[in-house]
Amino acid sequence: MKRKTDNRIDWETFSEGLWRDNPVFVMLLGMCPVLAVTNSATNALAMGLATTFVLLASGGLISAIARYIPKQVRIATYIIIIATFVTMVDYVIQAISLDLYNALGAFIQLIVVNCMILGRAEAYASKHRPLKSLVNALGMGLGFTFALLCLGVVRELLGAGSLFGVDLFGENFQPWVVMVLPAGGFLVLGTWLLLFDWIKQRKTQSEGEELHAR
Amino acid sequence: MHADSLGFIFLNTVLANNFVLAMFLGLCPFLGVSGKLDTAIPMGLATSFVMLVSSVSAYAVNLVLVTLDIEFLRLIAYIAIIASAVQLVEMTLKKYSPGLFRSLGIFLPLITTNCAILGLALFQTFKGYDFSQSVTYAFGAGAGFTLAIALMAGLRERLALSQLPSATQGAALSLMLGGLLSLSFMGFAGLGGGH
Numbered sequence: 001m002k003r004k005t006d007n008r009i010d011w012e013t014f015s016e017g018l019w020r021d022n023p024v025f026v027m028l029l030g031m032c033p034v035l036a037v038t039n040s041a042t043n044a045l046a047m048g049l050a051t052t053f054v055l056l057a058s059g060g061l062i063s064a065i066a067r068y069i070p071k072q073v074r075i076a077t078y079i080i081i082i083a084t085f086v087t088m089v090d091y092v093i094q095a096i097s098l099d100l101y102n103a104l105g106a107f108i109q110l111i112v113v114n115c116m117i118l119g120r121a122e123a124y125a126s127k128h129r130p131l132k133s134l135v136n137a138l139g140m141g142l143g144f145t146f147a148l149l150c151l152g153v154v155r156e157l158l159g160a161g162s163l164f165g166v167d168l169f170g171e172n173f174q175p176w177v178v179m180v181l182p183a184g185g186f187l188v189l190g191t192w193l194l195l196f197d198w199i200k201q202r203k204t205q206s207e208g209e210e211l212h213a214r
Numbered sequence: 215m216h217a218d219s220l221g222f223i224f225l226n227t228v229l230a231n232n233f234v235l236a237m238f239l240g241l242c243p244f245l246g247v248s249g250k251l252d253t254a255i256p257m258g259l260a261t262s263f264v265m266l267v268s269s270v271s272a273y274a275v276n277l278v279l280v281t282l283d284i285e286f287l288r289l290i291a292y293i294a295i296i297a298s299a300v301q302l303v304e305m306t307l308k309k310y311s312p313g314l315f316r317s318l319g320i321f322l323p324l325i326t327t328n329c330a331i332l333g334l335a336l337f338q339t340f341k342g343y344d345f346s347q348s349v350t351y352a353f354g355a356g357a358g359f360t361l362a363i364a365l366m367a368g369l370r371e372r373l374a375l376s377q378l379p380s381a382t383q384g385a386a387l388s389l390m391l392g393g394l395l396s397l398s399f400m401g402f403a404g405l406g407g408g409h
């Protein structure tokens with residue numbers, strides 16, 4: 001495997017995952033946890049942080065040992081490394097907060113099959129130096145957490161009238177229950193994507209008009 | 215019906231707690247391969263087959279893990295089983311139906327990272343199902359997945375013929391459709407009554 005010579009770490013290395021290549025909104029990776037655990041903002045935050053940790057740890061380790069892994073078995077090796085870190089996270093969350101552990105359920109263990117993590121290992125960590133991979137993984141993880149929060153906040157606000165478990169609207173609020181049910185996850189994410197597509201389209205349109213006016 | 219009876223488990227997994235539409239498992243192929251009915255149904259069947267194989271093997275491996283008291287290795291063991299099951303399906307398809315093999319493309323090896331399959335193996339362990347219950351659960355999950363992906367592909371084939379605003383083309387629309395499908399499947403919730 002050839003290593004890229006460019007090992008400079010700049011803002012772009014970090015910010016790539018936050019916005020331009022956001023794993024959820026742009027690349028549509030790791031959708032299952034995105035929809036399944038975002039019925040409250042707290043769950044969304046916990047899931048985002050757990051995924052970020054696995055992304056960081058596996059990214060760092062894989063990028064450090066990538067050159068010793070035979071090419072034919074690399075995917076299997078990556079999966080096993082990821083599974084090891086996920087098992088660790090699983091036990092740690094169970095020890096810290098049993099309530100959270102029960103709320104997230106099997107989805108903590110299902111971080112293993114989050115295609116974003118394997119994707120970053122294959123496409124980025126195995127081709128860059130450990131430090132650069134770590135910075136990039138941190139950006140990706142924060143971008144993922146940001147996206148989860150975008151969904152979690154909207155769904156909890158509309159579906160339960162609260163935010164991080166704190167009641168906001170008082171007793172007269174009629175909760176929009178469908179938002180915390182499965183259907184709401186699809187609809188809210190669809191609406192976010194629609195919004196981003198629309199903004200992008202407006203931007204390219206106005207850029208085109210500017211070019212035309214010159 | 216009793217909550218542990220086989221018929222109940224099957225109906226519950228196909229309709230009321232559909233893996234894709236109610237539990238959000240296996241969304242990548244659900245959004246990625248649902249463009250055409252001709253590829254969606256084989257994809258559903260291939261996934262069902264992998265589910266069945268990995269469910270049976272996961273049951274056996276779990277017995278070994280429990281007797282040896284090394285349950286912390288469960289995740290790693292399951293993922294290894296699933297990867298081999300996918301490899302098996304891939305080789306079979308490549309030999310007997312090369313055309314289908316090509317049209318499924320990258321999504322075939324990606325069945326490994328389909329969370330529906332690992333989810334199935336984990337859930338059957340958490341719920342403490344015995345052998346026949348596990349197999350029924352796997353059948354139900356496979357049928358439910360195939361049903362969901364086929365419905366979605368049918369809808370998208372019809373939509374391709376209609377005129378839409380340009381911003382709604384692509385993933386946003388698929389998610390909206392998924393939301394509506396999920397809403398309609400909520401109607402089955404009365405059949406199951408909880409997880």
